[in-house]
Amino acid sequence: NAGVTxxxxxQVLKTxxxxxxxxxQDMNHNSMYWYRQDPGMGLRLIYYSASExxxxxxxxxxxxxxxRLNKREFSLxxxxxxxxxxxxxxCASRSTRDYGYTFGSGTRLTVV
Amino acid sequence: xxxxEQDPGPxxxxxxxxxxxxxxxxxxxxxxxxxxxxxxxxxPKLLMSVYSSGNExxxxxxxxxxxxxxxxxxxxxxxxSDSATYLCVVNRAGRRALTFGSGTRLQVQP
Numbered sequence: 046n047a048g049v050t051x052x053x054x055x056q057v058l059k060t061x062x063x064x065x066x067x068x069x070q071d072m073n074h075n076s077m078y079w080y081r082q083d084p085g086m087g088l089r090l091i092y093y094s095a096s097e098x099x100x101x102x103x104x105x106x107x108x109x110x111x112x113r114l115n116k117r118e119f120s121l122x123x124x125x126x127x128x129x130x131x132x133x134x135x136c137a138s139r140s141t142r143d144y145g146y147t148f149g150s151g152t153r154l155t156v157v
Numbered sequence: 158x159x160x161x162e163q164d165p166g167p168x169x170x171x172x173x174x175x176x177x178x179x180x181x182x183x184x185x186x187x188x189x190x191x192x193x194x195x196x197x198x199x200x201p202k203l204l205m206s207v208y209s210s211g212n213e214x215x216x217x218x219x220x221x222x223x224x225x226x227x228x229x230x231x232x233x234x235x236x237x238s239d240s241a242t243y244l245c246v247v248n249r250a251g252r253r254a255l256t257f258g259s260g261t262r263l264q265v266q267p
Binding site (some may be wrong): 076078080085086088089090093095101103132135145146148149150151 | 161165191199200201202203205213244253254256257258259261
C-alpha cells in the first residue's frame with residue numbers, strides 16, 4: 046500500500062513563481078490535511094478537508110489555496126511564492142473512525 | 158501561549174537509561190491525546206495514543222493528567238534507535254484537526 050503520496054519531494058522556486066503540491070491517498074480516508082513545519086514552530090495547519098467537496102482554513106492559510114479534487118486527492122497551491130513560505134510541507138489523511146493521521150513523506154520547498 | 162508546549166531538549170541519555178518527557182496543553186476541552194515520533198528529515202509517525210487510565214506499549218508508557226493538563230511519555234531501557242523527536246499531539250473537542258507541539262529531541266548515546 047502506498048498510503049499517502051506527495052509530489053514533488055524537493056522544489057526550489059523564485060519569489061513570485063507559482064506551483065502546486067500534489068497529495069493522494071489510497072486508504073479511502075475522508076479527511077485530508079496540509080501542514081507546514083518550520084524549525085521551533087512545530088507543525089502548523091494550513092488547510093484541511095473534512096470530506097470530498099469541502100475545504101476549511103487552518104492556522105496559517107494566507108498565501109495558499111487548496112483543491113479537494115476527489116476523495117483521493119488534495120492539492121496545495123502557492124500562487125505567488127514568498128521566501129516566508131520556505132518550509133517542509135506535509136500532507137496527511139485520516140479515517141473518521143479513528144484519530145491517527147497517516148502522513149506523506151513531505152515536500153521540501155525553498156523560495157529564493 | 159502555545160496550545161501545546163514541550164521542552165525542546167535535547168535530552169542526551171546513555172543506552173539503557175529511562176527518560177521521561179512532559180507536555181502541557183492549554184485548552185481543557187482537549188479530548189484526544191497522542192505521541193508521534195519523527196526521525197530526522199522524515200514524516201511524523203504515530204507512536205501511541207494516550208488514554209485517561211494510562212497505557213503501555215512495550216518499553217513506552219503514556220500518562221494523562223487532565224486536572225493539571227499534562228501528558229507524559231516514559232521510555233525505559235533506551236535504545237540507540239529511540240533517537241528521534243517526540244511530538245505531543247492533542248485533539249480539541251469540535252476541532253477537526255490535530256494540534257502538534259514543537260517536539261522534544263532525544264539522543265541516545267552508546
